[in-house]
Amino acid sequence: MTHKILIVEDNENNRNLFRDILEFHGYAVTVATDGHEGVAKASELMPDLILMDIQMPGMDGMTATQMLKKDPATNGLKIIALTSFAMQADREKFLAAGFDDYLSKPINTRELPQLIQQWLEAKV
Numbered sequence: 001m002t003h004k005i006l007i008v009e010d011n012e013n014n015r016n017l018f019r020d021i022l023e024f025h026g027y028a029v030t031v032a033t034d035g036h037e038g039v040a041k042a043s044e045l046m047p048d049l050i051l052m053d054i055q056m057p058g059m060d061g062m063t064a065t066q067m068l069k070k071d072p073a074t075n076g077l078k079i080i081a082l083t084s085f086a087m088q089a090d091r092e093k094f095l096a097a098g099f100d101d102y103l104s105k106p107i108n109t110r111e112l113p114q115l116i117q118q119w120l121e122a123k124v
């Protein structure tokens with residue numbers, strides 16, 4: 001079974017990098033460029049995992065995640081925050097906002113596939 005992963009990220013270079021790595025590892029990847037599109041595609045696709053950027057124009061990743069987690073139809077989706085300002089204090093903020101985990105950018109491209117696999121296997 002091919003796992004579906006949704007990448008919600010406004011930065012084109014990051015979006016392409018994530019997509020290329022994940023497609024190389026056999027995942028079915030869909031991308032969205034802001035929170036509105038992310039929520040719409042998440043509801044439509046019901047992906048196995050969502051990588052959600054925090055800072056985006058329009059609807060940010062925090063708001064989009066709270067919307068998905070409040071909706072009974074989508075609150076079971078696994079959502080990983082992508083953040084460029086990761087500090088220990090922020091971790092609690094992300095978990096409180098409904099994220100299942102977070103990943104700080106710049107990402108380690110060698111570690112990413114292993115992390116993805118762990119998140120997919122985790123019973124959240």
Ligand SMILES: [Mg+2]
Pocket residue numbers: 009010011053054055056
């Ligand atoms: Mg961004």
